[in-house]
Amino acid sequence: MVEIRRVAIIGFGTMGSGIAQVFAQAGFKVVAVDVSEDALKRGLSLVWEGPYGLKKAVEKGRLTEEQAREAFSRISVTTSIQEAVRESDLVIEAVFEDLEVKRKVFREVDAAAPPNAILASNTSTLSITALAAVTKRPDKVVGMHFFNPPQVMKLVEVVKGFLTSDETVEVVRSLAERLGKVPVVCKDSPGFIANRIGVLPILEAIRLYESGVATASDIDQAMKLGYNWPMGPLELADFIGLDVLLGIAEILYRETGNQAYHPPPLLRRLVAAGYLGRKSGRGFHVYR
Numbered sequence: 001m002v003e004i005r006r007v008a009i010i011g012f013g014t015m016g017s018g019i020a021q022v023f024a025q026a027g028f029k030v031v032a033v034d035v036s037e038d039a040l041k042r043g044l045s046l047v048w049e050g051p052y053g054l055k056k057a058v059e060k061g062r063l064t065e066e067q068a069r070e071a072f073s074r075i076s077v078t079t080s081i082q083e084a085v086r087e088s089d090l091v092i093e094a095v096f097e098d099l100e101v102k103r104k105v106f107r108e109v110d111a112a113a114p115p116n117a118i119l120a121s122n123t124s125t126l127s128i129t130a131l132a133a134v135t136k137r138p139d140k141v142v143g144m145h146f147f148n149p150p151q152v153m154k155l156v157e158v159v160k161g162f163l164t165s166d167e168t169v170e171v172v173r174s175l176a177e178r179l180g181k182v183p184v185v186c187k188d189s190p191g192f193i194a195n196r197i198g199v200l201p202i203l204e205a206i207r208l209y210e211s212g213v214a215t216a217s218d219i220d221q222a223m224k225l226g227y228n229w230p231m232g233p234l235e236l237a238d239f240i241g242l243d244v245l246l247g248i249a250e251i252l253y254r255e256t257g258n259q260a261y262h263p264p265p266l267l268r269r270l271v272a273a274g275y276l277g278r279k280s281g282r283g284f285h286v287y288r
């Protein structure tokens with residue numbers, strides 16, 4: 001079995017920076033790639049001083065100052081995919097959720113990475129089989145789906161594409177455990193497990209709100225107190241980002257034909273108005 005020592009992360013945004021930090025804290029050497037020096041700087045500052053970054057971990061007593069510095073020093077950055085993947089055993093792609101952008105990255109990575117390297121995608125909804133198809137190693141292409149924020153969330157969905165080998169699935173599954181995560185394995189199906197199920201009650205909550213049945217706060221209260229949800233469905237929508245949620249719903253509706261995934265018109269209006277949830281300060285609730 002391939003031993004994973006060096007990891008390359010392509011896309012150093014919200015997820016890429018969190019995933020890089022998780023690997024670095026577990027002792028792996030990580031090279032992160034993004035399209036510009038500015039993007040790399042932003043990613044590094046998320047790792048160091050972001051809301052779930054190393055500095056916060058020190059403040060909360062989870063890491064010593066020295067452990068944090070050591071973890072940070074394991075992460076290097078570059079704008080060159082070729083340079084990053086040349087000596088990597090595992091490449092994790094975390095660029096925009098766009099099939100064509102991802103396929104281009106997979107072609108470049110496949111051409112430059114060692115032949116036995118595993119190529120993983122952090123996609124939330126796109127087909128692992130469709131990404132594997134542009135490479136010469138479809139048996140080594142797999143989904144490794146972390147949840148946001150990767151530093152906190154325990155779940156990793158390990159997604160087996162149509163041609164992914166059992167060995168590749170096993171390497172990634174046991175690697176997730178080494179990172180302190182809890183892996184679940186599933187086939188390449190739209191939305192995998194968690195988004196396929198989790199998006200439905202959120203969309204239903206939006207429809208209830210849209211039709212004036214209750215206020216956003218009361219809808220959230222009902223699910224927190226009645227179903228013991230840690231967050232109400234509309235708070236959760238704001239946390240995910242309404243644009244991200246809309247993208248997921250559109251893909252699931254297109255792929256499954258199930259009307260329950262049809263995005264409510266209000267969700268589209270909010271996104272068009274720039275109300276994207278927590279990150280823009282306003283979604284179903286107001287944050288500043």
Ligand SMILES: NC(=O)c1ccc[n+]([C@@H]2O[C@H](COP(=O)([O-])OP(=O)(O)OC[C@H]3O[C@@H](n4cnc5c(N)ncnc54)[C@H](O)[C@@H]3O)[C@@H](O)[C@H]2O)c1
Pocket residue numbers: 010011012013014015016033034035039094095096097098101105122123124125145146147148240244
């Ligand atoms: N945000 C979430 O809640 C979440 C959760 C789980 C999975 N995901 C998935 O993770 C992936 C990344 O999402 P995100 O929220 O981190 O997005 P993001 O926009 O924060 O980060 C994406 C990064 O990729 C970079 N990038 C784009 N094209 C590139 C290229 N060709 N080469 C190198 N870098 C490139 C961008 O500059 C950006 O920094 C998506 O597939 C998304 O579906 C997101």
